[in-house]
Amino acid sequence: MTKILLVEDNEMNRDMLGRRLQRLGFTVCFAVDGPAGVAMASQETPDLILMDVALGDMDGWEATRLIKANPETRDIPIIALTAHALASDRDTSVKVGCADFDTKPVDLPRLLGKIRGCLATAQPMMR
């Protein structure tokens, strides 16, 4: 079963996206802020992380950097979620090591495509 870590501080967004992913058969675990996200990444070793960029004190970019700096969690693909579709966001997401990037509010079929793409390329490396 594929396990996805959703790092998102907005309760409603977390609930919506989490439940929809669960319904599609994913195992979903949650983190409500950056530090929790980093901790959960090494604890749960998910197959993929969905990272909201606009988190409180520690933003999603910083959390991603920390996850990528840890050898244990380095290979987990991360998809960044931002409110704006700016190329600068895309550049930053590549720079900090995200596998992909999507905009909020979430368009589920599109996000699903990206999740499947990331899992397909990441899995051979992980196993």
Add this chain to the structure above:
Amino acid sequence: MFGTVELQRKPGISPTMIYPVLDWFIPAKVHENGEMQQRARMFLISHIFGPFLGHVITVYLYLLDPAPDYALWVLAGSITIFWAFPFALKWTGLYNTLAVLSVQNLIFAILWGCYHYGGLSSPFLPWLLTVPLLAFFYLGSGGRQRLLVLSLIGVNFGGFYFAYTEALTFPVHIPLAELSGIGIISTLAAAVYVSIMALYYGNIVASQSELEREVRRHLATARQLQDAKAEAERANRAKSEFLAKMSHELRTPLNAVIGYSEMLLEEAQAAGSDEQTTDIKRIHSAGKHLLTLVSGVLDLSKLEAGKMEIFPERFELRALIDEIAAACGPEIKSYNNQLIIDCPARRAGDNGLVVETDMAKLRQALTNIVHNATKFTRNGTVTITGRVDAGWIEVKVRDTGMGIRKENLANLFQNFGESEGATASKYGGTGLGLALSQKLCRLIGGDISVESELGKGSCFTVRVPKTIKNLAETLALDEDRREGSDGGNRILIIDDDPQDCDLLSRIVAKEGYAPLIAHNAEEGMRKVRELLPAVILLDIIMPDGDGWKLLETLKADAELGSYPVILVTAHHDFAKGRALGASAHLLKPVDREVLLRTIAGYCPSPALQELPLFQPQADIS
């Protein structure tokens, strides 16, 4: 005083009615000087009416002695000459000289009359009172004039005394006893004369104070208008801020409505409940519609509050068009339309059409237009054509839809200006999309135009510059390069507000000028010396150095004093700007056309110079 006010109210009695007659005599040169004009009017009144009163005396003398000698003829001639003065004024325009001559003639006539008719007991003596009165009316009461009038009187009295000491007696043309009757007439005539002048003078004083009251009223009104304008601007800003805040607050719950309705929809579809699916779809699409509306209002209020920032990015035009096509794809299909894309794509060894502008803004504008084209077209085609040439990106979106009535084209880009009320209800739409698209395109230096034929379809054309940079920043870096290449097209913008700098530089850059930026007075002064701009745009209200001071320093400088300075400011003191030597004074928010026209007056637009027709002569220097 009350009397004169009464006089003014009654038509037919007002002394001002004689002005047209008087003004016929007054030369233009004298007209220009308001104070001298008033004095000239007084001069003319006394010269037109005075001789009539004077001649009452000569006629009386003639009746006493029907065979008069030279004394009466000289007196009559001297009085008659006064009538020539108005014409002399009209033809020569030498007002002051004529006034002095007139005073001299008056003193002569009076003293001549006194000498020959009664000596020191002459009935003409009261006329001497009119001399200083008239002299000061004519010449004003400055120190020099006072001295002149008094010395004239003195010299004439000297002559009178000298003539008397020669003979130690006065000539007797008519016995003094017979002159007693004329004494009353002479005194009366002098009194009437002085009264006319006094009434006229009083009237001027009254109308001047009326004028002053009027000026004060106008000043008060102007202040009120300024206050009202400031208040309106504050209210407009408050409105924009309120809308921006509200839109943001509305979006969060709306996203929840849309998200959860999407979840319910998935569940209902999975359960095969058609009835629920239809209902939830309605909630979902209404939510999405509301979100579009709220986002539109947010963007519009941001644009109107000048808070929309520009983020230039390098990207490939075809990729953007493909992205938009993909986003609009389901909708295009649902109306049974066909989408055609005509735009060169990236190939091996060819990067395609790479441009550098604010992609998000362009995408939003184009998405709106493609969305519109789709919405109003059934079973037709939507064609997107993308081209880049001569520094411009041009994207045309052509549809084979219902088209737009000619009379509706004009307000198509107005907020909530969807072409017809009925159209909006049939096809849905907020009426914000096109207004927003146009404002976005203008923000990045371009515009949208539209051609349409009813029943055949419409074609929207978006044209924006191929390259747009965060002007305020890049310009500061590129100054040296610019200096070499752009010759005399440099325009220095001195303004502490970065947003205003950005706006102004974008306006002038689009016209082909090379904008330079200085954020404070000190930097401005330095850049004027270093970069020698063709025109300076100066803000007055700056924190660390008054714009007035900078203007004064500039204009006092022998070398830089000739540089045209255009004030672009919220400051209203036009008179001060003019006095300090500003070439023009424009009020913020500045109108683009007015600004460019004003600049072109000092430095011709390079955009025009590019056309051969306007090619300037070769510069020999």
